[in-house]
Amino acid sequence: MTLHAFRRLLVTELRNRRNTIVVAAGAILFLHAAILILTYHSNPQADGFASIMVLNIALFALVLQVPFLHSFSAWREEWRQRAIYQLLMLPVPRVYLLLSKGISLLLETLLLSLVMLAGLWVQYELSGGLLLRAEPLTTFAWSKVLLIYNLLICAASVIFLSTMSMLLGKRAGKFSLLVTFLSFAAGLFLAIVAFANLPTEIGLTAILIVLFLFNWFLLEKKVDIR
Structure with missing residues (x-):
């Protein structure tokens, strides 16, 4: 169901x-x-x-x-x-x-x-x-599989980063657009720092998980239906 x-x-x-x-x-x-x-x-x-x-x-x-x-x-x-x-x-x-x-x-x-x-x-x-x-596009190699995985994780991370920024901005009232922009910029900066200090696949996966869990928290605890 x-x-x-x-x-x-x-x-x-x-x-x-x-x-x-x-x-x-x-x-x-x-x-x-x-x-x-x-x-x-x-x-x-x-x-x-x-x-x-x-x-x-x-x-x-x-x-x-x-x-x-x-x-x-x-x-x-x-x-x-x-x-x-x-x-x-x-x-x-x-x-x-x-x-x-x-x-x-x-x-x-x-x-x-x-x-x-x-x-x-x-x-x-x-x-x-x-x-x-x-x-290079028509021959198989595991490095290409990893590249595709990394690209998909990057795309999903950007999506959830944008969602996080919008949810945070929504709670800011009349400063919604400013908070959305600042939170996106800050999140992108922190993601780049984390990516630079972790192995590629582990870093990207960790960034995606953190963004998803934070979005889940915002949607569960910080967004109501009033």
Whole structure:
């Protein structure tokens, strides 16, 4: 019964983001089409498609802004629409609310990243293999598994750091935006310090666990339904 409730929460979160995800994915495909035209007309002898790769990097950074900004607004929208009161009164553990939003944001990031990678692969084929080196991506190595794990943990940590900042800011009343910004900056600084002093995988995992537990504490003890 509890797992069914969690699944419904997760499906609802994804459904609420469906239009934004579709629009963002469509925009990515449109921009990739423009870059494909540039790739087709570029001279590989001139700069080796370096300018094309700069455009792709800029596009990827822009793509990641969509779930990043949503990680701040996901909870704020609940308060703005006053849906938070019904949400917190649901007969489910509040950790389910935290996990459903976190996982939906992570899935949104993965979906948009896959669309971006698909576009890169089409560009690679069109350039005759000159755009980038595909061999490191198509061969298996455990180091790549660790890299993917680290990237996923980093993405989840940013999501929970944003949630923590928003929850702290919500308690600050008229100073909400200032406290949100300062708490995000302070949390990011402490996470960087911890990461610098711990082994990579252990440090990232520890940061994620601490952020998740602190968010759970805030949601359980510091957020009411008055």
